[in-house]
Amino acid sequence: MSNDISCPRRALISGITGQDGSYLAEFLIKQGYQVHGIVRRTSLFNTDRIDHIYQDPHENNPQVFLHYGDMTDGTGLRRILHKVRPDEIYNLAAQSHVKVSFDQPEYTADTVATGTLRLLEAVRDYMDETGSVVRIYQAGSSEMFGSSLPPQSEVTPFHPRSPYAVSKVAAYWYAVNYREAYGMYIANGILFNHESPRRGETFVTRKITRAATRIKLGLQQKIYLGNLASRRDWGYAGDFVEAMWLMLQQEKPDDYVVATGEAHSVEEFLEAVFAILELNWREYVEIDARYFRPAEVDFLLGDPVKVRNVLGWKPRVNFDDLVRMMVESDLELARQEKTLRDAGHRIVSRGMAIG
Ligand code: NAP
Numbered sequence: 627m628s629n630d631i632s633c634p635r636r637a638l639i640s641g642i643t644g645q646d647g648s649y650l651a652e653f654l655i656k657q658g659y660q661v662h663g664i665v666r667r668t669s670l671f672n673t674d675r676i677d678h679i680y681q682d683p684h685e686n687n688p689q690v691f692l693h694y695g696d697m698t699d700g701t702g703l704r705r706i707l708h709k710v711r712p713d714e715i716y717n718l719a720a721q722s723h724v725k726v727s728f729d730q731p732e733y734t735a736d737t738v739a740t741g742t743l744r745l746l747e748a749v750r751d752y753m754d755e756t757g758s759v760v761r762i763y764q765a766g767s768s769e770m771f772g773s774s775l776p777p778q779s780e781v782t783p784f785h786p787r788s789p790y791a792v793s794k795v796a797a798y799w800y801a802v803n804y805r806e807a808y809g810m811y812i813a814n815g816i817l818f819n820h821e822s823p824r825r826g827e828t829f830v831t832r833k834i835t836r837a838a839t840r841i842k843l844g845l846q847q848k849i850y851l852g853n854l855a856s857r858r859d860w861g862y863a864g865d866f867v868e869a870m871w872l873m874l875q876q877e878k879p880d881d882y883v884v885a886t887g888e889a890h891s892v893e894e895f896l897e898a899v900f901a902i903l904e905l906n907w908r909e910y911v912e913i914d915a916r917y918f919r920p921a922e923v924d925f926l927l928g929d930p931v932k933v934r935n936v937l938g939w940k941p942r943v944n945f946d947d948l949v950r951m952m953v954e955s956d957l958e959l960a961r962q963e964k965t966l967r968d969a970g971h972r973i974v975s976r977g978m979a980i981g
């Protein structure tokens with residue numbers, strides 16, 4: 627850790643442009659950190675979620691710095707480490723979509739599993755060379771539990787059901803191994819599903835709130851979904867990122883399940899969304915086989931006793947608040963789309979067919 631109190635602590639976030647990365651960056655800025663983020667190169671800008679906190683580096687006293695890098699490029703990761711000299715690293719970067727991982731298993735393993743290994747190796751060498759101490763948060767997932775029966779806790783065996791989940795299990799064990807072998811400070815968070823208005827639009831919650839609000843305003847007629855019976859323990863991403871930070875403030879590194887302790891089915895999520903909009907979901911939902919997975923995870927329900935007792939963390943936003951927050955935000959987005967459409971602009975519903 628930086629000893630000089632005039633020097634802010636430096637956090638490095640891989641995946642800063644993602645849902646969690648954006649909330650975590652906001653939170654760390656409030657805690658007084660200088661925040662550095664790894665951004666992968668894309669042909670279009672991919673910084674929508676963090677544009678509101680990013681300042682041009684030419685301006686005075688910026689708090690957020692972005693660095694081009696990729697989890698598939700170890701050399702670049704090493705260079706970033708030496709440049710940033712972070713006190714804390716949050717490894718959030720991932721091909722994070724379960725269904726996509728069946729289509730791109732090798733790439734998923736490369737970013738999620740081997741990418742984590744590349745980062746751990748880079749940090750190990752960096753600490754040896756500089757004598758610095760770096761604390762690492764590793765983003766694990768409830769998907770690692772897969773078909774293990776609920777409620778799932780830190781002692782529940784893993785039984786992953788997708789290339790994504792298998793890769794997360796590998797990353798989890800790399801983290802444990804580097805902790806045991808080299809005494810590195812690495813905490814695994816095993817986070818259950820967490821959502822927000824910034825959730826990717828091909829995850830089921832956001833896919834539903836986007837579609838339902840567009841249906842409400844006459845911009846779309848139907849929504850096509852897969853398995854409505856699966857159950858998830860859905861929380862709010864803004865709450866969950868605080869648990870990541872708390873894990874790195876403990877004397878010793880450990881692993882924690884982060885969850886609300888309450889589960890709902892996809893059908894219940896649909897019910898709740900369409901009820902707010904005063905619509906009957908059954909009139910708009912079609913089942914499409916392409917959205918079923920080759921192997922499903924039926925029931926995830928976290929046991930959050932440890933995170934509550936040891937870290938003092940509990941969620942502030944409950945299921946109903948989360949649904950309402952997402953519906954209100956997407957209704958506003960749909961209103962903006964409608965205004966554009968009514969003004970003669972062509973509105974494209976992007977990527978809805980994929981996830
Ligand atoms: P997300 O919105 O999909 O964000 C993933 C981030 O990783 C994005 O910034 C993405 O960049 C970046 N990324 C993808 N491939 C990369 C690569 N090869 N090199 C560098 N960066 C890359 O995911 P999230 O919901 O914020 O989740 C954060 C982490 O927690 C992920 O590891 C996810 O698997 C894990 N997790 C999420 C949940 C959940 O419910 N949200 C639950 C448990 C675990 P682009 O913006 O350019 O795509």
Ligand code: GDP
Pocket residue numbers: 724725769819828829830831833850851852853854856857858892917918919922923981
């Ligand atoms: P996951 O828990 O990380 O796989 O998060 P998702 O939001 O992608 O999926 C949650 C659950 O919703 C899974 O059991 C999916 O099979 C189910 N689901 C049903 N229809 C869809 C769909 O159209 N898209 C997605 N992404 N999931 C769907």
